[in-house]
Amino acid sequence: MKSLSLLPLLLLLTTCTLRAQGKRRQVYFREEFEDGDGWTKRWVQSKHQSDYGKFQLTAGKFYQDKERDKGLQTSEDAKFYALSTRFKPFSNVNETLVVQFSVKHEQGIDCGGGYVKLFPATLNQEDMHSESQYYIMFGPDICGFGNNRLQVIFYHHGKYHENNKTLKCRDWEDSEFIPDPEAKKPDDWNEEIDGVWEGPLIPNAKYKGEWKPRIIDNPNYQGEWIHPEIDNPKYRPDPNICHYYNISVLGLDLWQVKSGSIFDNFLLTNDEEFAEEVGNKTWGLRKDVEQQWRELFEEMEKKKEAEETKMKRERERARQEDIWGLDEEDEEDNEEDSEEEPDEKSKLEDSASLGKKEARFDQKDEL
DSSP, X not given: OEEEOBOTTSEEEEEEEEOOXXXXXXXXXXXXXXXXXXXHHHEEEOOSSTTOOOEEEEOOSSOSSTTTTOEEEEOSSSEEEEEEEEEEEEOOTTSOEEEEEEXXXXXXXXXXXXXXXXXXXXXXXXXXXXXXXXXXXXXXXXXXXXXEEEEEEEEETTEEEEOSSOEEOBOOOOOSEEEOXXXXXXXTOOHHHHOSOOOOEEEOTTXXXXXXXXXXXXXXXXXXXXXXXXXXXXXXXXXXXXXXXXEEEEEEEEEESSOOEEEEEEEEESOHHHHHHHXXXXXXXXXXXXXXXXXXXXHHHHHHHHHHHHHHHHHHHHHHHHHHHHHHHHHHHHHHHHHHHHHHHHHHHHHHHHHHHHHHHHHHHHO
């Protein structure tokens, strides 16, 4: 068995190969969603629960070709998903089996599955759920910081057997060149004649070459330590552990906290070279472009967020200044009013005192 994995948080090409003696090429199943909404006739939504999350066909935010790179994307947060498709039953007994697909996590996934399951022909697709018996489970599974692994599980003799080795995913390395974000496809560009348009590349300012740790001599080095081994009393070799006779359904039975994963380029075949060729023509062409556009997008989002934060602070500062400015004006008005009030009062008092004097004068005249 071989596992190939890259880019766990962006675009992942996962390949599981069960090797046998080479025979005539067989392509048991292939799906790249090239016919638009035609996928809705080939894929069945389970009705086991009424609140399963919905899939939508899209290339997402980052793509090389908007139409050609479309896949099935989870679209609702905190949901279980249960979608499957059926093909002609086949057996992998004495045959190599390659299980290959790509999954792109655009949402910065923190907890959720990105794997597929292969089911027997007896599966009722409309009742598929997390407890439905499957043959093989394969693909990335992420839940929390540091728990980022590839699941490889086989069903055998009524039990599920996990791979004993933890298969970790490797992180993406910066590219030396990235697409020019200001370049635009010419209006007269004809893809049927000119081929797929690819923008010019410019040097990546972030690229500093492949990082390698500095190494110094270890004076205490005594050679590689070899762990002593003893016979395993539980060991029971079984050459038929990965043999299945009626593989007929591929399903996406998942739980995702944050939605946004896009599944595409499904392939089941007995030919490793053909699988690698398909991978190079799909995922291989897209991975660098999508990663570069994602990095540019994230950089622009950070700048936009910083500008919005700055503008918000400036608006708040201006609002505070306006508030204090109005208070000062009100105080000045109040002071002016208070200065005017004594004048009016003094006038009234003067008038009253004058009236009293006149009244006393009149009284004297009468006397």
